[in-house]
Amino acid sequence: MKILITGGAGYIGSHVIKNLIQYENHELFVYDNLSTGKRKAILGGTFILGDLENREKLKKLFLKEKFDVVIHFAGSIIVPESVSNPILYYKNNVSNSVCLLKLCKEFKVNNFIFSSTASVYGIPEKGIANEETPLNPVNPYGRSKMIVEMMLKDFAYSNPSFKYCILRYFNVAGADPQGRIGQENLKSTHLIKRICEVASGKIDKLSIYGNNYNTFDGTCIRDFIHVEDLATAHIAALEYLSNGGSSNIFNVGYGKGSSVKEIIEVTEQKLNRAIKYDISERRPGDPPILISDNKKIKETINWTPQFDDIGSIVTSAYNWEKSLTIS
Ligand SMILES: NC(=O)c1ccc[n+]([C@@H]2O[C@H](COP(=O)([O-])OP(=O)(O)OC[C@H]3O[C@@H](n4cnc5c(N)ncnc54)[C@H](O)[C@@H]3O)[C@@H](O)[C@H]2O)c1
Structure with missing residues (x-):
């Protein structure tokens, strides 16, 4: 075609x-x-x-x-x-x-x-x-x-x-596991990209927008x-x-969610370093939880996810972010 x-x-x-x-x-x-x-x-x-x-x-x-x-x-x-x-x-x-x-x-x-x-x-x-x-x-x-x-x-x-x-x-995140391509938009506000920028020393700390949501740890949950x-x-x-x-x-989406704090914790474990953050005001329009019901795509088209793991998402995103520092 x-x-x-x-x-x-x-x-x-x-x-x-x-x-x-x-x-x-x-x-x-x-x-x-x-x-x-x-x-x-x-x-x-x-x-x-x-x-x-x-x-x-x-x-x-x-x-x-x-x-x-x-x-x-x-x-x-x-x-x-x-x-x-x-x-x-x-x-x-x-x-x-x-x-x-x-x-x-x-x-x-x-x-x-x-x-x-x-x-x-x-x-x-x-x-x-x-x-x-x-x-x-x-x-x-x-x-x-x-x-x-x-x-x-x-x-x-x-x-x-x-x-x-x-x-x-x-919420799309991660990069090519072979490190050839990834998220490169400097204006990006994506959480995992921002965390990787902190982890690679490009920015000092992450802002968490609100920790008083009605979720298990108070931070927003995303898929x-x-x-x-x-x-x-x-x-x-x-x-x-x-x-x-x-x-x-x-x-x-994967049909399940992780909180902002959980993503930070996984990153800290995977990379063996602390991620600095502060708590800012909530942003207007941020839903406390946003998760997909993915039953329809799984039942209708031939799609089987292979990378459903926050650890591998974060690792690939971090390796990509680091390569951007070098180039
Ligand atoms: N990244 C996400 O998390 C996400 C989530 C939901 C939906 N989307 C949608 O997915 C699509 C791709 O997103 P992305 O993350 O790859 O963004 P991106 O900014 O990396 O890619 C957009 C591309 O479109 C090109 N472009 C923009 N305006 C153009 C124009 N007028 N003429 C020609 N080219 C133009 C840009 O140069 C860029 O290469 C977008 O439509 C976005 O709304 C993205």
Whole structure:
């Protein structure tokens, strides 16, 4: 299949490409403006430097390559930034997705995999969300993703040949176990990346945002998924669509949670060093607990996680972070 991968130079896209290049029957085209992604993270396929806003360039590419599938990672992803600059998020995440879908319609590209997020659930009542849990995002980032989800559903309804898979990622962490690629966005607010920055001496200490939540140790609980397992979920979603699977939405998480303090403790044990932290104010919109119900993905598509272990997530993330210090 000919696959267009938007945002493939980024953290998650580059891991999916690393997996996809093992399949000889796929031809990959990576379209990225390198705003946060890195050229060296793209381990295979044809790279095209371009912005999704550049409609002409994108159209020429669609015309030339006749894609079978689009995997759409490109977007802006920092929640606090979305609060201070919402227009950027509606432009990059929503308006650029409209453009992409228009081209899919014009060039009859009928398979689409979309990177969505657990943020679309907002603060679910019991802390566990399945795909039927009402969507109630609490920031512009989550809302921009929800709008694209709604648009995909409406578009597929109007155009029955078009099939989508929406993957709602939970807390993505870790890096390539062989150390070739990993999270490199300097603005990243991801907990495990921040802990690894402390562990590698890049920052002095971690801020824990609130220790008085109604959880067993007072800190927030999240469902951390290794980026390697997230990558193979995309391969399974691609297989599902190419085998005639109908449009669908899947949570991608392990279905269990770890608290912020637990992650710190595991890191301290694994790396045999203390992680300094302080306690800051709660951040508005942070749910106390956010865990996936992952029954649907496990029952519907051929996905078996291989790295469901906080220790290996933290170790791979730390090794990657250290390599960034050296380079
Ligand atoms: N990282 C997470 O924990 C997480 C969680 C849930 C959902 N997601 C979603 O997954 C996707 C990928 O996230 P990531 O962590 O790899 O982020 P990232 O910032 O590492 O990757 C995004 C990529 O898109 C590119 N890009 C951004 N805007 C572009 C544009 N207008 N034109 C062309 N390229 C553009 C960037 O250069 C980058 O390579 C995003 O859509 C994000 O919302 C990520």
